[in-house]
Structure formats: C-alpha cells, structure tokens
Amino acid sequence: MKYIDEFNDPALARRLLDEIRATVTRPWALMEVCGGQTHSIIRHGIDQLLPDEVELIHGPGCPVCVTPLDVIDKALEIAARPGVIFCSFGDMLRVPGTDRDLFRVKGEGGDVRVVYSPLDALDLARKNPDREVVFFAIGFETTAPANAMAVHQARRLGVRNFSLLVSHVRVPPAIEAIMTAPACRVQGFLAAGHVCSVMGTDEYPDLADRYRVPIVVTGFEPLDILEGIRRAVHQLERGEHRVENAYARAVRDQGNPAAQRMIEEVFEVTDRNWRGIGPIPASGWRLTEAFRDHDAEHRFDVTGIRTEEPAVCRAGEVLQGLIKPTECEAFGTACTPRTPLGATMVSSEGACAAYYLYRRMTDGPAPRESRVPQEEMNPVG
Amino acid sequence: MADLATETAGAADAVDPADWTCPAPLRDQPVVVMGHGGGGALSAELIEQVFAPAYGNPTLAALTDSAVLDLGGARLAFSTDSHVVRPLFFPGGSLGDLAVNGTVNDLAMSGAVPTHLSTAFVLEEGVELAVVGRIARDIGAAARAAGVVVATGDTKVVESGHGDGVYVTTAGVGLVPDGVDIRPQRARPGDAVIVSGPIGLHGVAIMSVREGLEFGVEIASDTAPLAGLVAAMLAVTQDVHVLRDPTRGGLGASLNEIARASGTGVRLRERAVPVPDEVVNACGFLGLDPLYVANEGRLVAFVPPHEAEAVLAAMRAHPQGTGATVVGECVDEHPGMVVVATGLGGTRVVDLPLGEQLPRIC
Numbered sequence: 027m028k029y030i031d032e033f034n035d036p037a038l039a040r041r042l043l044d045e046i047r048a049t050v051t052r053p054w055a056l057m058e059v060c061g062g063q064t065h066s067i068i069r070h071g072i073d074q075l076l077p078d079e080v081e082l083i084h085g086p087g088c089p090v091c092v093t094p095l096d097v098i099d100k101a102l103e104i105a106a107r108p109g110v111i112f113c114s115f116g117d118m119l120r121v122p123g124t125d126r127d128l129f130r131v132k133g134e135g136g137d138v139r140v141v142y143s144p145l146d147a148l149d150l151a152r153k154n155p156d157r158e159v160v161f162f163a164i165g166f167e168t169t170a171p172a173n174a175m176a177v178h179q180a181r182r183l184g185v186r187n188f189s190l191l192v193s194h195v196r197v198p199p200a201i202e203a204i205m206t207a208p209a210c211r212v213q214g215f216l217a218a219g220h221v222c223s224v225m226g227t228d229e230y231p232d233l234a235d236r237y238r239v240p241i242v243v244t245g246f247e248p249l250d251i252l253e254g255i256r257r258a259v260h261q262l263e264r265g266e267h268r269v270e271n272a273y274a275r276a277v278r279d280q281g282n283p284a285a286q287r288m289i290e291e292v293f294e295v296t297d298r299n300w301r302g303i304g305p306i307p308a309s310g311w312r313l314t315e316a317f318r319d320h321d322a323e324h325r326f327d328v329t330g331i332r333t334e335e336p337a338v339c340r341a342g343e344v345l346q347g348l349i350k351p352t353e354c355e356a357f358g359t360a361c362t363p364r365t366p367l368g369a370t371m372v373s374s375e376g377a378c379a380a381y382y383l384y385r386r387m388t389d390g391p392a393p394r395e396s397r398v399p400q401e402e403m404n405p406v407g
Numbered sequence: 408m409a410d411l412a413t414e415t416a417g418a419a420d421a422v423d424p425a426d427w428t429c430p431a432p433l434r435d436q437p438v439v440v441m442g443h444g445g446g447g448a449l450s451a452e453l454i455e456q457v458f459a460p461a462y463g464n465p466t467l468a469a470l471t472d473s474a475v476l477d478l479g480g481a482r483l484a485f486s487t488d489s490h491v492v493r494p495l496f497f498p499g500g501s502l503g504d505l506a507v508n509g510t511v512n513d514l515a516m517s518g519a520v521p522t523h524l525s526t527a528f529v530l531e532e533g534v535e536l537a538v539v540g541r542i543a544r545d546i547g548a549a550a551r552a553a554g555v556v557v558a559t560g561d562t563k564v565v566e567s568g569h570g571d572g573v574y575v576t577t578a579g580v581g582l583v584p585d586g587v588d589i590r591p592q593r594a595r596p597g598d599a600v601i602v603s604g605p606i607g608l609h610g611v612a613i614m615s616v617r618e619g620l621e622f623g624v625e626i627a628s629d630t631a632p633l634a635g636l637v638a639a640m641l642a643v644t645q646d647v648h649v650l651r652d653p654t655r656g657g658l659g660a661s662l663n664e665i666a667r668a669s670g671t672g673v674r675l676r677e678r679a680v681p682v683p684d685e686v687v688n689a690c691g692f693l694g695l696d697p698l699y700v701a702n703e704g705r706l707v708a709f710v711p712p713h714e715a716e717a718v719l720a721a722m723r724a725h726p727q728g729t730g731a732t733v734v735g736e737c738v739d740e741h742p743g744m745v746v747v748a749t750g751l752g753g754t755r756v757v758d759l760p761l762g763e764q765l766p767r768i769c
Contacts, residue, residue: 034750034751036750036751036752039751039752068755069749069755070749070750070753070755071751071752071753071754071755072751073753074753074754075751075752075753116765116766117694117766119765120765129440129441129442130438130440132441133438133439133440134438140765140766142618142620142693142766146619248750248751363761364448364761374765382758383755383756383758384755384756385755385756386756386758
C-alpha cells in the first residue's frame with residue numbers, strides 16, 4: 027500500500043530538481059495552463075522546491091472558474107424550474123452565481139443531481155420522459171467529446187427531453203490571449219496533457235513560433251510536472267521555442283481522431299466570454315444548428331439575466347497569471363471557500379482554492395479557525 | 408467552529424462581509440444543504456449555531472464522540488448516532504452493521520467498554536419486510552460480535568416518499584474504566600499519531616455501489632467494532648490521550664478537530680499514511696482526497712511518545728489493528744492546524760473540509 031505511486035518518487039524528483047538547478051542561469055516565468063496542474067503543484071509543494079529563478083504562473087485552465095457568470099445564472103434559473111432535472115459535475119455546485127449557487131437551488135427544492143458522465147444524464151432523461159433533463163456541459167477539450175457523444179446519442183435514440191447548457195472553451199485561443207496581453211510575463215507554457223490527449227499537439231507549433239515560447243505538453247503527477255519544467259527551462263536557456271511532448275504515455279501528436287470527429291459533428295467554434303478575463307475570439311464551442319433542439323439556451327427562455335460580479339474579486343487577474351491569489355486583498359478574509367467572491371475560490375481546480383487549502387500557513391493570512399478559543403471548538407462524531 | 412460567528416459578528420481587523428457591497432453567495436445558508444451532514448465545517452457550524460445554544464450544558468460542550476457521565480461513582484459513556492446510508496447493503500457491510508459499529512465505536516473512543524444499545528427504526532411505507540429482517544439480523548450479528556446487548560428499541564413508519572427506505576438510529580452506553588481519560592483536549596506536543604489501518608475503504612466502497620462506479624476491483628467497507636482494539640491498547644497503558652474514529656470527513660477532519668480542541672498542531676508524513684491502491688485510484692479518478700474519505704472501522708490515536716511502540720505492537724496483534732502505523736506527531740508549531748509533509752519534501756495544510764467533497768469535472 028502506498029499513498030503515491032512511481033510518479034511521485036522522491037529520488038527521481040530530486041534528480042529532476044538537481045537538473046533544473048544545474049540548468050537555470052537566470053529568472054524564467056512558466057505558466058501551467060491547467061488548474062489540475064496548479065493543484066498538483068501546490069498540493070505537493072513543487073513550487074517550494076524549485077530554484078528561485080523558476081517562477082510558476084497559474085493559468086486560466088480551470089473550466090469551472092472561467093465559466094461566465096451569466097451562464098451560471100442561466101443554470102441556476104433552469105435548475106430551479108419545476109419539471110427539470112438539472113445534472114452537473116460535482117464541482118459546479120458551489121460556484122457562486124449572482125445571488126446563489128446550485129447547492130442553494132437544490133436545498134430550496136430544485137432537482138439538482140451530480141453525475142459522473144453526461145451519459146448518466148442521458149440515462150436519466152430516458153427514465154424520466156415526463157421531465158426535462160439538462161446537463162451542464164462545461165469544460166475544455168477534455169470534456170467536450172463525451173458531451174458531444176451524449177447529445178449525439180440523444181438524437182440517435184430520439185430522446186427529446188435531453189439538452190445541454192453549453193459553455194465549452196478551447197485552450198489555444200486562451201494561450202494566444204495571454205501572450206498578446208500587454209502585461210504578459212509568460213516565457214514558456216506547460217500545456218495540459220489531457221487536453222492534448224484529445225486534440226493532439228498540432229495546434230501548438232504555430233503558437234510556439236509566433237510568440238517564441240516553448241510549449242511542453244505535461245501531465246499532472248509531480249514527476250510529470252517537474253519533467254515539463256525541466257524541458258521548458260532547458261529550451262529557454264538554449265533560446266529555443268519548440269513544442270515538446272513530455273506526456274507521451276497519454277498524448278499522441280494527432281490526438282484522438284474519433285473524439286475530434288465527435289466534437290466536429292456536434293459543435294462549432296464560437297466566440298466565448300471567459301469569466302474574469304472577458305471575450306476571446308473563437309475560444310469556445312456551441313451546438314450546431316442541427317442540434318439546436320438539444321440546446322438548453324434555445325429550449326428554455328433564459329434571456330434577460332442580469333449579472334453582477336463582485337467588484338473586489340481579482341480572479342480575472344489570477345486566471346491571467348498577473349497576480350498570485352494571496353495578492354488579492356479579499357483572499358482569506360472576505361473571500362474564503364465558504365464565502366467565495368469568485369469561482370477560483372471554490373473550484374477544485376481553482377488557484378485561489380489551492381492557496382487557501384494548502385498554503386495558508388506560509389503564504390496567506392493565518393486561518394481564522396486557528397485563532398478560535400478552545401471552548402468554541404466543535405468536533406463532530 | 409466559530410468561523411461564521413467570527414465573520415458575522417465582525418472581527419475588527421477583517422473585512423466584514425455583512426457590509427460587503429458585492430453579492431457574497433453562501434455567506435449565510437438559510438436552508439439545510441447536504442454539506443451540513445458531511446462532517447466538515449458546515450456540520451460543526453450547525454452544532455454550534457443551532458444545537459449547542461439550545462441545549463447548552465457542560466457535558467455537551469465537550470463535544471466528544473460520546474459523553475462521559477459521572478453516575479453514582481461509575482463513569483458512563485453515552486452516545487447516539489443516526490444512519491441513513493444508501494444503498495442499504497454494500498460490499499463489506501450493511502446499514503445494520505453500521506448502526507451497531509457506529510455507536511459502539513463512538514463509545515470506544517472514550518475508552519468505554521460498550522454494553523447496551525437501543526435501536527430506533529424509521530421505515531418507509533412500501534419497504535419489503537425481508538429487507539427490514541435482513542437489517543435486523545445484521546444488527547443482531549454485529550451486536551454479538553461487538554459484545555453488546557440490544558436492550559430496547561422503537562419503530563416508526565412514514566408514508567411512501569417521505570423516507571429513503573430505512574433509517575436506523577442507535578444509542579448506546581458503556582462503562583469507562585477508572586483512570587482512563589480520553590478526549591481530544593488531551594493531545595500534547597510529542598504525542599505519536601497512530602492510525603489503526605488503511606484509510607478510505609468505506610467511503611470508496613459506498614461511492615462505488617451508490618454511483619454505479621466500478622474501479623476494476625471490488626472495494627469492501629472497513630466497517631468493524633473497535634472496542635476490542637481499544638481495550639487491547641488500554642491494556643498496555645491507560646495513558647492514551649486521544650481516540651477518534653475518522654468517519655464522515657475522514658482522517659483529515661478528525662485530525663483538525665483534535666488539533667483545534669487541544670490547541671496543538673499535527674504534522675503528518677504523507678508517505679506514511681496507509682492508503683490502499685484501490686482507494687488511491689478511485690480518488691484520483693474522482694478528484695477526491697483520501698484524507699477526507701469516510702472510514703467506519705478505523706481509529707486514530709494520540710499516544711505519549713514513550714508508550715507509542717508498545718501501543719503499536721498491541722494494536723498490530725489485534726485483528727482490527729494489523730495495519731496500525733505511526734503517521735505523524737503532535738507538535739507545538741502551527742497550533743490548531745494540520746500540516747502534511749509531502750512525499751517530495753514540500754508542505755501543505757490539511758484543512759477541515761467545508762462540507763462534502765465534490766467529484767471534479769476532469
């Protein structure tokens with residue numbers, strides 16, 4: 027029995043760290059695109075172990091965090107309607123909308139269900155023909171194929187009471203947006219391995235050339251991340267800017283053609299608004315005209331949503347790598363997982379959540395709980 | 408948990424969310440959400456804000472797994488627990504086993520020798536009597552295995568649609584031996600932190616059947632009575648400082664509760680925490696942390712350092728403690744907090760979870 031496997035071997039990690047230290051001669055700023063990588067970095071303390079010259083900047087790759095507020099509010103409104111079964115992955119339930127979240131809607135009587143696959147939601151639709159089943163289809167290229175498959179199956183099986191509330195986003199346009207931002211400090215990218223396992227690496231060489239940045243496709247275990255950093259630093263020190271695949275056990279250059287075909291059949295590229303960042307051209311997918319019947323926005327009248335973002339929340343700057351979570355004045359005070367001002371504080375992949383959960387002792391304000399007098403403690407059994 | 412109280416009453420040095428001009432969702436929960444039953448911060452808040460003020464008394468204020476009452480010279484441990492698990496039967500156990508073991512273990516965590524239980528059934532109209540009979544038989548068998556007598560009970564029936572099949576509430580009593588004083592407030596810097604075996608099996612077993620997830624191998628719940636193991640530990644030394652069965656909220660929540668109650672810090676060594684491969688894989692798949700996954704047949708003990716080796720040996724000699732291992736120690740630093748040394752040499756905080764863990768998107 028072991029807690030961590032061979033991708034978390036301390037001896038190999040030390041070797042990689044030694045090599046990074048031996049290679050680096052001056053400061054470099056690398057962005058890990060994916061929120062899963064961010065959590066792995068903070069959870070395992072990888073950033074604490076790197077030489078000072080290597081700075082990790084946390085990127086916008088948390089699909090929960092970048093789902094725009096108006097889509098969250100649409101989800102909340104649809105989920106609260108009688109006759110609707112609203113299905114979502116678990117980590118969307120706590121994401122704050124303008125005045126509530128899906129947990130609240132559930133507590134107030136809405137039929138909100140956590141599913142592990144969109145096909146589970148489709149199954150619910152088949153078993154409840156008198157209800158409208160809506161699946162909250164968010165995420166990057168990773169979740170898009172399964173969501174496309176679900177709606178494709180619904181069409182094939184004639185399941186008319188199944189629809190998707192779609193807010194899919196794409197990584198390459200986000201990288202482009204980051205590189206063209208005036209305050210951009212990013213010199214290299216650790217690309218998200220699971221995105222590339224679907225889409226391949228063919229989308230990246232042009233970006234690497236145009237912006238002269240190394241892009242290393244990287245996995246999520248500690249050694250994956252250290253290897254990605256090692257390769258990126260190596261390129262930077264040599265003045266190179268190539269696409270490298272450091273996650274060959276999962277990623278092929280051409281990706282997964284069947285998954286790509288499924289996406290192409292059901293979705294079309296569209297402009298998307300990213301929460302905290304703003305609109306990015308061609309950065310998302312929506313259902314094509316042919317699948318409009320299964321588009322929840324089309325099926326339910328959810329126009330006229332008024333959204334209000336907390337003005338103090340700096341999640342957008344966190345998502346663009348412009349500040350660390352602890353640089354936001356609301357971090358750990360007004361904004362905690364209990365009272366989130368932004369999605370980055372509640373998502374399981376959010377950078378603010380990672381810092382709050384794992385780093386309060388060293389990087390943030392002392393947790394309020396630790397200052398609680400003893401008699402106020404409430405262990406539960 | 409004075410978290411909410413601190414925030415709404417207005418800590419002078421912090422931003423008061425009550426004055427916040429922007430919407431701060433979830434600042435207050437006007438309704439019960441599932442997280443209130445998750446064994447994390449929301450559960451603790453419910454107790455502090457709703458139950459403790461209504462009942463307020465010194466015995467309850469200790470908020471241990473079981474209350475220890477001085478009755479005519481004898482010290483009686485007393486505990487109650489409701490069980491609402493779905494499905495009613497799962498790999499490694501059933502609602503009946505849990506109903507017995509849950510209360511037996513809460514009593515044992517005070518060092519008590521459990522003697523008598525009550526059971527109260529809430530049955531939903533339409534449930535097959537065969538199901539009720541099977542649960543009753545499981546309760547009988549589990550009680551015999553734990554050496555306790557089911558001495559009294561109650562049955563209620565609710566209309567169809569007003570329950571979830573069968574709920575069982577058990578209460579139990581037991582006697583605490585002279586000289587034994589086990590409670591979270593007694594954790595001391597230097598104490599060895601011992602867990603009795605691999606963690607996370609119960610929670611993953613329930614998830615695998617409830618959500619229809621299959622992880623390649625069948626994962627069985629660890630549900631088991633722990634009073635015998637505790638007796639074996641106390642036979643070595645009565646100076647066991649703290650015992651806790653890390654049920655809802657898992658090892659992470661239990662250690663946080665102990666750290667906060669005692670005002671000490673807890674330092675865990677990540678690589679020492681025994682997590683079975685199947686739990687690692689299931690948690691990896693779902694994006695959950697094994698430290699927060701429920702157990703029903705494990706305990707965590709805080710033991711003075713000079714007693715640790717002997718206690719560990721006694722635990723390993725007992726069938727419920729063969730996998731016992733030291734996972735960390737109690738420290739002066741970071742009082743009230745649990746910090747884990749990662750396998751790579753970094754550190755991170757292990758916080759009390761807010762409510763239930765949520766499976767991630769990808």
